[in-house]
Amino acid sequence: MTPTANPRVQGVPGLTPPPPEPPPASPNYLENGTSLWSWLSTVDHKRIGILYLLTISAVFVLGGVAAGLVRLNLVTYNSGILSEDAYNRAFTAHGVLMLFFFLIPAVPAVLGNFLIPMMIGAKDLAFPKLNLASWYVFLVGLVFGAWAILNGGIDTGWTLYPPYSTRGSQSSVVPGVVGVFVSGFSSIMTGLNILVTVHKMRAPGMTWGRLPLFVWSLYATSLIQLLGTPVVAITLILLGVERVTGEGIFDPAIGGDPVLFQHLFWFYSHPAVYIMILPGFGVVSEVITCFSRKNIFGYHAVAWSSMGIAVVGFLLWAHHMFVAGISYYSALLFSFLSMLVAVPSAIKVFNWTATLYRGSITFQAPMLFVIGFIILFTVGGVTGLFLATLGTDIHLHDTYFVVAHFHFVMVGGMVLGYMAGLHFWWPKMTGRMYSDWWSRVSAAIIIVGFFLTFVPQFYIGYHGIPRRYPNYPPEFQIYHVLSTAGASILGLGYLIPALYLPLSLFYGEKAGANPWSATGLEWASPSPPPVFNFDEERMPVVVCGPYEYALGIDQLGRGLPEPPGPGGAEGPAGRAGVTGPAGPMQKETEVVG
């Protein structure tokens, strides 16, 4: 496209013409060896990302089946389908699979693996073999987890509290604990790889102040992974030792301290909730700027709030233990500290909202997921404050209110963030566009189904229905039925992408290098990218900050291609029509870098 062929660029001083469409990579990373072995032995960060994607998608299905069993069982107030014991095993399987084997690796290991090197202009992660090893270690952990489930499952809840888990439980606690322990190492490896890569391998000109916010958020996530995971690893070992040898560590009957377990467990597991949510924050920052055609509002505030969350997130764990017998002073202290973490979270939400202000917003699937994220995460975060308030938590602890709270942040927040990221970068990863209409429909169904599932749980939790019980008073049945109905809608919403995304590989329109007209380096290379991401001769040189939508230039200083992209105005990349045309525009926003 010549500069003059672009009516909006023409006559606007200071705007750079968009670059020509780069020739397709030959071979691209998908074509570089098609045998199974070429995948299983790959050290290409993009292929490893895809391996993770396939693995955790399978886990998501399994965890979803367990959730389905739990929800079906709750349709009747007397545990009509499962035995009480089977019910315990179902919700534990759901929690363990979804937390340790899906949410923790979801964005860092799939999208982080794929995108971090591309976003900073590197050929690969710093330690490609370690990266592959992390996937195999993850698989080993998963095998232990599967063993635990096939061997009858675990009935302790994902929190594995002793003394029940070390003395009373007749279920497969040890294989489950080993599985979580092993998978922790894969998390550490991924975190380490990302940290070193961001420190050492940024392209010339990619200063810290020009890093995309997705990179900042994964940097903060990696810090938590590196610092926190060893603590839970040791805790799990101690748990296993007590269960196997009968040595008194946590069980008060043999001289242990059960509250010590909770301290150690939550010292990891509270920061771990930020391992789960921070990457989602990163996705939101990328998508929201692109689909409102504006520079991010408050780049430095958003970047530093990620780091703030990583630090402050380590100071609040005992808010899970207010009624576990910790001292009043300590409870007060942790209640106060928990309030603090709402500050960086709120900084982000405010900045995203300000980014939308007077933007030229279009509502393709990634943006719909992100808007869902912001709304649902805000609800989850605010109810977190209710729980962090010492007095109210004594009433709400271990009720469905807590269940609703963390599903709002983790499913409403993080799973939607993951979906947003998957939809945003799908064309880059596969070179294909998916169905615009179906993707929007699925986003809408997911958000509606989500509300219906979890809003009733706030209500029944506030009225005192404890979590993890299969029986409840009959007058609350209607709320559980509503919740199960919502879960069915939610399930349908997840099923639709499971169809149109794979179908797009065969029938989807070919995606250009930069279908969304975004600014990041990853969009500079063809879709799908070549093996080493960028042209061998010309490695990228970064000249500006990550979101110069106001100037209409990408990080290489080239103009942004003119939307609509492939698919025409009706296609998923088509911007014209919904709220008017978008493209380079002059906006009064902060210029970064």
Place this chain on the structure above:
Amino acid sequence: MADPHSHPPAHGTSYDVTKDADTPGGLFAVYLVVLLLFATTFFVSSSGVLGRYALFVQLAIATVQAGVVAYYFMHLRQGDRVVTLTALASVFWTLILFVLFMSDYMTRHRVVTG
């Protein structure tokens, strides 16, 4: 292209990798020191000479051991400023763990009855 995944230093800086390299003798000496400290711990705990202060001495020895291992074996000695700061940050972080744990354990008021 020998190894496509290796990344040579970006700015062509060449530095002498042998300069700060460990020598077998040096490593062995450090190892001996660690073993010696271990023997001391063992003696302190099994002989009971220090009575109730033994624990503090043992913890102090363990700290020295960890420090020596970090400085020599984990190459903090050769580390640049970022590495040193990172190591110090992790010490600080461990401090958080202990201080906040103690905020619970040291402020519990147990009512002893009977």
